[in-house]
Amino acid sequence: MAGRGTNTTTKAERTAAPALPVASVLVEVSLPAHLDRTFDYLVPDRLHEAAVVGCRVRVRFRGKLVDGYLLERKENSDFTGTLQWVDRVISSEVVLPPRLLELCRAVAARYGGMLADVVRLAVPPRHARAEKQVAEPAPVPERPDTAAWQRYQRGPALLDAVHAGKPARAVWQALPGEQWTDRLAEAAATAASAGRGALVVVPDHRDVTRLHAACARAVGEDGVVALTSELGPGERYKRWLKVLRGAVRVVVGTRAAMFAPVHDLGLAVVWDDGDAMHSYPQMPYPHARDVLTHRAHAAGAAVLVAGFARTAEAALLVETGWAQQVVGTRDQVRAAAPRVVAIGADDTQLARDPAARAARLPSVAFDAARAALREGAPVLVQVPRRGYVPALACGDCREQARCRRCAGPLGLPGGTEDGAPKPAACRWCGAAEAAFRCGSCGSRRLRAIAIGAGRTAEELGRAFSGVAVRTSGGGEILSSVPAGPALIVCTPGAEPVAEGGYGAALLLDGRTLLSRPELRATEEALRLWFAAAAMVRPAQDGGRVVVMADSTLQPVQALVRWDPAWHASIELAGRAELGFPPAMRVAAVDGSPEAVNDLLDHLELPGTGEVLGPVPLGEVDEEGGSEQERALVRVTRPAGRELAAALHAAQAVRASRRPAERVKVRVDPLELL
Known part of the structure; x- marks a missing residue:
């Protein structure tokens, strides 16, 4: 595959390629924005066959030899000076085919970024040994049994459309307790059984591991690859080449996989699109949901935005008619959901017995935990992370204080003005708020929100003596826990899967999550709550969820009713009124x-x-x-x-x-x- 040139030929002896001698090259160099373009080079005759469009080349740029991608071969150049020569072809492997290049251009245009930055995210570094390996195309699998999708309205119709190669667009609301990895594997296998490709992007490597195993059961080990940042450079490039060459039809991975060059894309899926891990932390900061919806639209493929919760962006897709919702009936929801109880965290609501007071749990939460442990089931205890930025709230009703101009969160700017502390100001537009009045109760009082986790595994261990206490979060996240009585204390997003489901879940310090000074605070809190509550057994099997938050709050009501679509619709309407994304x-x-x-x-x-x-x-x-x-x-x-x-x-x-x-x-x- 490689086509290397020698350096023995002098410049005077070089001759240009007999046809299309000019190459437009995208150099792999961090350039200022005004140089966001390709540069023309002459292709020497000795590299005529090897210099194919989409391959890696080496050129001289600003006096240094740098890598680049050959994007076009043409007869002439608009450059009026003397063109330099392509030094050599690193490899004739077409790693930037036209369909991937067009995707990179579209992403750069959407986010106001540079093409080279997007290509750097889309194409992994080269490892020569991987290019020498040849993989046989995986066989086309049989269409899987999709009876489990009959629990959802439009579920069977969605998979029929995927199998038929139609550009179906859907937002899937997974029922509580759903084995979502199996359902997504069935959807991916449905596309593969029709000879088309499927791409599924999930938030983290734990999800990739579970989903890869489910897909392997559905399409075979050779029919699916997993792409994550945890892979070594050589292994990642090897798997990526399998996708590029069409050897596999199903790809699962984290956010980097959104650019995977899947052949004949038939289905693109993003799971839990509200997770911040779907947003790439490098320029131009693309989001997996937006990239996949664009890819599906451009390729005429089906797209599925899925999760236990629903974001305002997903709600916008449904309300504009761009996508249809795939949801269970209310009877199905009631049969699958645990019983959810909301209770405030005031001191008057704390438990009366000494053990519950030591654990700082309301009696309802303490009793739910004890009942689950007696039944031999583990109990999930979700504790908000430390370190959230303090904000201001109403001193009476504790509703978050917001700016009258743009509805941004109020904070204390610091400093003094005429010898007195500066008044509260908006953290978005900077407008001072010297005459605050709460929009909920009319109070003029402000108070600081003390944000941070006060619960510890040691306190729970003292309250529930003789019960094993395990922690998950930070640098040590558990993937799964066995059945049996235990307290699993975790930070949001680090909940391990429990064999047979949890008997109860205690969602502590709900006000902490809801009061974060961010636009998506309530949406994020509800997403984390639904993810944890979905791991609990159904109410008919004794499953209970206790959330420490005021039951009158809309996100808490959405959790109690298990109605994420209702809250997403309200959230979208509120952002449209205030003029913020996604409106x-x-x-x-x-x-x-x-x-x-x-x-x-x-x-x-x-x-x-x-x-x-x-x-x-x-x-x-x-x-x-x-x-x-x-x-x-x-x-x-x-x-x-x-x-x-x-x-x-x-x-x-x-x-x-x-x-x-x-x-x-x-x-x-x-x-x-």
Whole structure:
């Protein structure tokens, strides 16, 4: 496959390729935005056969030899100077085929990023040994039994459409206790049985392990590969080449797998799209859900946005008619769901007996745990992480304090003004709020929200003497736990799978999750609660969930009723009213005050554009200033591409003047603070 050139031929002796002698090359170098383009090189005659479109090449750029991708062969160049030569072809393996290149271009355009940055995410580093290995194409599997999908309205119709190669689009609401890995494996196998490819993206490697095992049972070990960041470079490239060459039809993986070059894509799936792990932390910060929905639309494939909870983005897909919802009937929900009880965390509601007081549990939660342990079932105890940023709330009803201008969370900016502490200010638009009035109860009092986990495994161990206590979170996350009485204390998102299901789940400090000063605080809290509660046995088998939060709050009501679609619809309506994603497209611009203002000065906003802020990021000095600031730029959804293009153009203008400081630009970030 390799086509290496020698360096013995002098420049004077070089002759250009007999046909299409000019190569457009995308260099693998971090370039400023104004150089976001390809560069033309001459292909020497000796590399004519090896220099194929989509292969890796080596060229001289700015006096250094660098790697790049050959994107096009053509007769002439628009460059008026003397073209340099392609030094050599690293490999003739077409690692950037046209379909993958078009996807990279589309992602760069959507997020206002550079093509080279997206290609760097999409194509893994080369390992020559892997290219020499040849894999036989996996056989086409038989269509699997999909009877379990009959519990869902439109479930069988969805899989029939996938098998028929139709571009079905659906939002799947998994029932509590559902073996979601088996259901997704059946959907992927349905696409594979029709000779098409399937791509399933999940949040973390634990999910990949479970899903890979389920897919292997459905299509065979040779019919599926898993792509994760935990793989070594050589193994990852080997598996990626199998996908590129069409040797496997089913691909599962974490966020990097969203670019996997699946042949003849028939189904794209994202599980739990509200998880922050789906957002890539490198420029241009693409989100797996958006990339997969675009891929499915462009390829005429089916797409499935799935989870126990529902995000506002998924709700938008349903409410606009772009996707249909696949849900169970209310009878099915009631039969599968555990009994959910909400109780506030006031001192008057704490248990009366000494053991419950030592565990700081309300009597309802303490009794639920004891009952489950007596039945020989494990109990899940979810404890919020430490370190959430404090915010302000109403001093009477404790509803989070929000700005009257943009509905952003209020915080204390620090510093003084005329010898007195500065009043509360919005953490989004920076507007001061000297005359706060609560929108819920009318109170003018403010109080700080003390956020942080106060429960420990040791306290629970003392309260439930003789019961094993295991922890999951941080650097040690359990994948599974056996059946039997035990207390499993974990941070949100680190819940291990219990054999036979949990007998009870205690969701502690609910106000902590709900009061985080973020746009998605309630949505994220509900997502974490549903994920934990879905692991509990049905109510008819004694399963109980106790959430420590006020039962009058909408997200708590959604959990008690097990109705994530209802809450997602309300969340979407609220964001549309306030002008925030997904109803609007929003970009966050971070940097020093001078750099942020400089970019905003060069930004030509679309007609619907609006700038909020800038506001300080992090610590502030005595004058209320900060080394880093953030400005939010928002437009209507139809103007989203215009906003991305305008941001890219503004960065290009700044880059051409070689500014001393750079800015960080993210379109539709998960966190707006």
